[in-house]
């Protein structure tokens with residue numbers, strides 16, 4: 001197969017993974033990213049020594065994201081697992097209490113049997129899949145201490161992908177926004193146009209739907225209609241106190257709250273104190289399921305009240321804080337979109353909303369790599 005010109009829209013995990021794969025196969029790749037930085041939702045920014053992220057992030061050990069990062073780097077990636085003997089499910093207590101071997105063993109068996117109606121199983125599935133569609137790989141991963149926190153934050157992991165791309169000479173341009181596609185030409189909002197053979201839309205489903213719609217509106221509408229996004233509110237705080245009393249995580253399955261203490265999971269992350277990352281999932285009118293909040297701000301406030309109860313006094317100890325009332329957590333519910341649905345017009349899709357066995361970041365990376373390997377199928 002000869003060299004194909006590939007234009008990747010979006011420098012999130014899906015776009016970066018696709019660019020790496022396609023370049024390795026000898027294609028000529030350009031990545032365009034609308035925002036000023038790469039990484040999309042899967043990254044962190046360093047505020048002083050706190051790597052502030054977009055809410056809590058755990059990666060699956062040896063999952064597609066971790067695998068790719070490991071493969072690229074000469075320096076070993078240090079990471080620490082979330083542990084069930086330091087995880088509390090509200091109403092159930094610590095999942096595997098170390099001081100109560102009998103309960104720990106009983107709970108272990110309950111989790112292995114995976115009866116979905118058991119509150120312990122429900123809580124762990126909720127934690128493993130971040131309130132999305134249950135995922136076997138992550139659920140068993142959680143039980144085997146394979147859901148990890150990276151010691152360098154997700155920014156470090158994204159940085160390794162970026163460094164690898166830089167090494168092979170892939171050009172990532174931050175700033176331009178892709179607006180429409182017409183006869184193999186991509187038009188940017190700044191007035192420029194770029195000619196290409198294959199376009200990979202790795203820009204999240206709403207932008208992908210819009211851009212694909214400029215080629216064929218009805219087709220794009222039909223294609224994207226089954227997607228059901230799940231949104232979340234998050235708050236991240238660096239505190240100079242230990243607020244979760246050493247616990248790695250506290251989960252409220254019923255109200256769909258998750259709070260992690262990165263510092264408890266990975267003590268080497270920095271000085272004394274804690275780094276709480278909390279998430280309230282779903283519950284808006286636009287989310288699937290029951291509506292529990294009138295606005296996203298109301299959800300964020302409810303999450304703060306939850307923290308008031310679980311990490312009392314946290315507000316008096318804040319060193320750094322970042323929050324957002326609404327961000328897309330899951331790009332798709334139970335149904336997803338085939339990667340090759342528009343391959344006949346030279347367009348491939350990549351993201352966690354594309355069909356595949358993985359979810360979240362692993363879904364994004366895996367579909368990105370597959371897109372990179374499938375370039376030839378889309379060449380018009």
Ligand SMILES: Cc1cc2nc3c(=O)[nH]c(=O)nc-3n(C[C@H](O)[C@H](O)[C@H](O)COP(=O)(O)OP(=O)(O)OC[C@H]3O[C@@H](n4cnc5c(N)ncnc54)[C@H](O)[C@@H]3O)c2cc1C
Nearest residue numbers: 010012013014034040041042055057058178203207360361
């Ligand atoms: C709060 C939160 C917690 C999460 N926790 C976890 C977790 O614990 N584990 C896990 O595995 N995953 C987690 N995820 C999910 C994970 O972050 C995402 O699945 C993954 O980052 C999605 O990658 P992506 O490349 O598909 O999309 P994105 O990261 O959204 O990247 C899309 C990129 O495209 C760009 N773009 C959009 N439109 C255009 C345009 N028109 N032109 C050019 N560029 C454009 C955007 O700026 C963006 O950079 C979490 C997500 C959130 C929000």
